[in-house]
Amino acid sequence: MNIGFYPGCSLKGTSSEYAQSTLALAKFFDIHFTEIRDWNCCGATAAHNLNHELSVALPARILALAEQQGLMEIVVPCAACYNRLSVTQYALNKDLVLKDRLSDTLQMPLSGNIRILNVMQFIEKYIAGRIEEKISKPFAHKVVCYYGCLLVRPYNILRFDRLEDPQSMDALMQKIGATALDWAYKTECCGAGFSVSRTDVVAKLSGKIVKDAEDREAEAIIVACPMCQSNLDMRRPHIDSYLHTKTHIPVMYITQAIGLAVGIKREELGLKKLFVAPAFVD
Amino acid sequence: MEKKGYLSEIKSNTGLNVNRCYQCGKCSAGCAVAEEMDYPPSRLMRMLQTNNKENYGKILASETIWLCVSCQNCLTRCPMEIDIPRLMDYLRERAIKEKTINKKSKNILSFHKAFLDSVKYTGRLYEIGLVADYKMRTFHVLQDMAIAPKMFAKGKLPIIPENVKDKKQLHTIFKSSH
Numbered sequence: 001m002n003i004g005f006y007p008g009c010s011l012k013g014t015s016s017e018y019a020q021s022t023l024a025l026a027k028f029f030d031i032h033f034t035e036i037r038d039w040n041c042c043g044a045t046a047a048h049n050l051n052h053e054l055s056v057a058l059p060a061r062i063l064a065l066a067e068q069q070g071l072m073e074i075v076v077p078c079a080a081c082y083n084r085l086s087v088t089q090y091a092l093n094k095d096l097v098l099k100d101r102l103s104d105t106l107q108m109p110l111s112g113n114i115r116i117l118n119v120m121q122f123i124e125k126y127i128a129g130r131i132e133e134k135i136s137k138p139f140a141h142k143v144v145c146y147y148g149c150l151l152v153r154p155y156n157i158l159r160f161d162r163l164e165d166p167q168s169m170d171a172l173m174q175k176i177g178a179t180a181l182d183w184a185y186k187t188e189c190c191g192a193g194f195s196v197s198r199t200d201v202v203a204k205l206s207g208k209i210v211k212d213a214e215d216r217e218a219e220a221i222i223v224a225c226p227m228c229q230s231n232l233d234m235r236r237p238h239i240d241s242y243l244h245t246k247t248h249i250p251v252m253y254i255t256q257a258i259g260l261a262v263g264i265k266r267e268e269l270g271l272k273k274l275f276v277a278p279a280f281v282d
Numbered sequence: 283m284e285k286k287g288y289l290s291e292i293k294s295n296t297g298l299n300v301n302r303c304y305q306c307g308k309c310s311a312g313c314a315v316a317e318e319m320d321y322p323p324s325r326l327m328r329m330l331q332t333n334n335k336e337n338y339g340k341i342l343a344s345e346t347i348w349l350c351v352s353c354q355n356c357l358t359r360c361p362m363e364i365d366i367p368r369l370m371d372y373l374r375e376r377a378i379k380e381k382t383i384n385k386k387s388k389n390i391l392s393f394h395k396a397f398l399d400s401v402k403y404t405g406r407l408y409e410i411g412l413v414a415d416y417k418m419r420t421f422h423v424l425q426d427m428a429i430a431p432k433m434f435a436k437g438k439l440p441i442i443p444e445n446v447k448d449k450k451q452l453h454t455i456f457k458s459s460h
Binding site: 050053153 | 318354355365374378390393401416425429432437438439440459460
C-alpha cells in the first residue's frame with residue numbers, strides 16, 4: 001500500500017496538531033504514508049482570488065509530483081488544500097488545452113487520475129472497519145460536527161457528502177461512542193481566509209457557530225479543517241467579545257477525538273496546542 | 283469597451299452566462315457575508331445583466347467582490363447552477379487590472395498579495411513572513427501582538443521557513459501565470 005500524503009502549509013505550522021494526530025492515527029492502524037517530495041503550497045484563497053492561472057498551476061505541480069513519485073492516491077487532511085487539488089484536477093480533465101499547457105510549463109506528465117482523499121474518506125476507507133475493536137476509552141461526549149464549506153462544496157466536483165446536512169463525520173463520531181447532536185451550522189462559513197484582514201467578519205461568522213454549539217450544550221465542536229479550527233479556537237477572544245459572553249467549548253480535530261478513543265497518548269495527539277482546552281480530557 | 287460590452291468578455295473568460303439568472307435571490311439569502319456587502323450577490327447579478335458600463339464600474343469598485351469569501355453556498359443553491367464564486371474571482375482580477383480597488387477592501391487585497399509573495403519566494407507559506415509583509419503593506423503593526431507569543435509557545439509558528447527545492451520550476455509557474 002503506497003499512500004501519498006500532502007500536509008500543506010497549515011499542517012506544518014499553525015495547525016501542526018492536525019498533522020500530529022493524523023499521523024499518529026495512521027501509525028496506530030499500521031498505515032504508512034509517503035509524503036509527496038518537494039511539495040508546494042496549493043495557493044489557497046489568495047491564488048484563486050487574484051490569479052486564476054496560478055490557482056490551477058500550483059495544485060497541478062503537486063498532482064504532477066505525486067504522479068511522478070508513483071503516489072496515485074493521496075491523503076489531504078486540510079479541507080482547503082483538498083478542495084483546491086480536487087477543483088484543479090476536475091478543471092484539468094475538463095479542459096484538455098489547459099492540461100497540456102500546464103503539463104508543458106511543468107515539463108511533467110499530468111494524467112488527471114490521482115485519487116484525492118480528505119480525512120474522512122481516508123478514515124472510512126482504511127480505518128473505520130477496525131475502529132470499534134480498538135476502542136479502549138469510548139469518547140462518550142455530546143458533540144457537534146462542523147464540516148464548513150470546503151469539504152462539501154462544490155458538490156458536482158467533490159461528490160463527497162450531503163450538501164446541507166452531511167453525515168460522514170457524525171457517523172464516525174457515533175462509532176467511537178459520542179453523541180452527535182443535530183444543529184444548524186454544520187456547513188456555514190467560519191470566515192475562512194479573513195482571519196487577519198477582516199477579523200471582525202470572522203468573529204461574527206464564527207461567533208454564530210460557537211453560540212449554536214453552546215446553546216445545544218455540546219461539549220466539543222469536531223472539525224476536519226485547519227482554517228475552521230484556527231478561526232473557532234484561536235480567534236475565541238474576538239468571538240467572545242462579539243457574543244458579549246465567555247464561551248468555553250473546545251474545537252478538536254476528528255483525528256484527535258478518534259485518537260483519544262483508541263487510546264493514543266494525549267501528547268501524540270497535540271491536544272496541548274488547542275487554545276481552548278478540552279476540560280473533559282484528563 | 284466593445285459594442286457587445288462586458289457580458290461577452292465575462293462569457294469568453296469564464297464561460298458564464300449572467301443572463302441565466304432569474305433573480306430568485308437564493309444566493310443572497312444563503313450568503314455568509316451579504317449583510318456586509320454593498321450589493322448582495324443577486325443584486326450584483328441584476329446590475330451585470332443591464333450590460334451598462336456605469337453599473338459595471340460600480341461593481342468593479344465595490345466592496346462586495348472582495349468580501350466574497352468563496353464559501354460556494356450561492357453556487358450550491360442556485361437553481362441555474364451559475365458559478366458566482368468563479369465570477370467573483372474574475373471580477374477581482376478585472377478590478378486589479380482596472381485599478382478600481384475598493385478603498386475599504388485594501389487590507390483584504392494586501393493579505394492575499396502578502397500570501398502569494400511568501401509562496402513565490404519559498405514555495406510554501408511562511409506565516410511569520412506573511413504577517414510581517416501584511417503589516418508592512420497596511421501599517422497595522424500592532425495587530426495580533428497578543429496572539430503571536432501564545433502561538434509560538436504552542437509550537438504553531440516555526441521560525442525557519444520551509445523551502446521548495448525546485449525553485450526554477452516554481453519560478454516558471456509564477457512567470458507563466460501572468
